[in-house]
Amino acid sequence: MNIPFVDLQAMHAPLHDEMMTAIEEVVSKGNFVLGHQARAFEEDFAAYSETAFAVGVDSGLSALKLALLAYDIGEGDEVILPANTFIASAAAVTFTGATPVLVDPEPDTYNIDPQKIEAAITKQTKAIMVVHLYGIPAKMDEIMAIAEEHNLIVVEDASHAHGARYNGQRIGSLGHIAGFSLYPAKNLGAFGDGGIITTADESVIEKLTAMRNCGQIGKYNHVHQPYNHRLDTIHAAILQIKLRVLDEWNEKRRQAAQWYSAALADTSVITPIVPDDTESVWHLYVIRTAQRDALSEFLKDRGIATGIHYPVPIHKTPFYQSANLVTNNLPISEAQAGQILSLPMFPGISKEQVQYVADSVREFEANYVTVRL
């Protein structure tokens, strides 16, 4: 059996005709950049995220950059974020001129540890960037309380968590502002690069919409720092269609996660923990094992594709060896980077496929000396 890591073709097949019609409409109208479909998608996404505003942009990294810039975060400021995230989270901070301050995650949920945030706050701290890693919401009540006490902005990096809920509320509606990636492999993905910002804060909307489009408020009236981070209409038209099935897709991911956790229960690998008050959207199903590299090789030989999210903590990347960065003691990020393994996860993965992955893990354990974490 061959099991891909994600199967976009299978996901897109039932939507094929509708998506082609939408693309033809853009081609025939010629409104390729920020067309009316972009505005419509922003409205749909704001409603979906149960918040007031959404601003479409050209990538997740751009969404996070503009979110920070909207709150005037820049040189001399510090932004606290987890060390175990994708490079884009830290890169957005670095782009603004602010200093990323890395902290360790909680060992069981992989999400940023509120106590470590508190310990990292200095006079320079301006913001906390929360990453809802793997689709599991971070402890937002505690984080918002810390932010309020210290007068900090909370930016959600929601790139793994389109549609997830914390205490019943959608991710993207909990912090001051959120940035989502709409990269093809995310839970909601365009036909290329894309991103979107959500916020309930009307005071930053004019600046955000201006910054993404050459700093303009009205044509050729360049008021804010001019960037080009516009959303293409073809992506918006596709995203509108895919947003309508996102809840259904996320439900299928939840089903697959249940199958995995049940099927792996009698193995030595550590399966994900989802706190009671949260609803994960399972962007990734990540296990942990002391024999990560041997297991991933074994699964590959069985036709099973896996991934590592992420193999190198931010502070160990070559770029951040020399870039401005504050690192405290980060033993959890460093240890877990060598233990985590992402198993195939996509809407429509079958129970048989999940069972085959779990059986292969068991086969591995029967053939190798198992080292428990």
Ligand SMILES: *Cc1c(COP(=O)(O)O)cnc(C)c1O
């Ligand atoms: C994908 C991703 C991003 C960046 O998104 P791009 O659209 O690739 O710029 C940011 N943060 C996390 C956690 C991501 O997974």
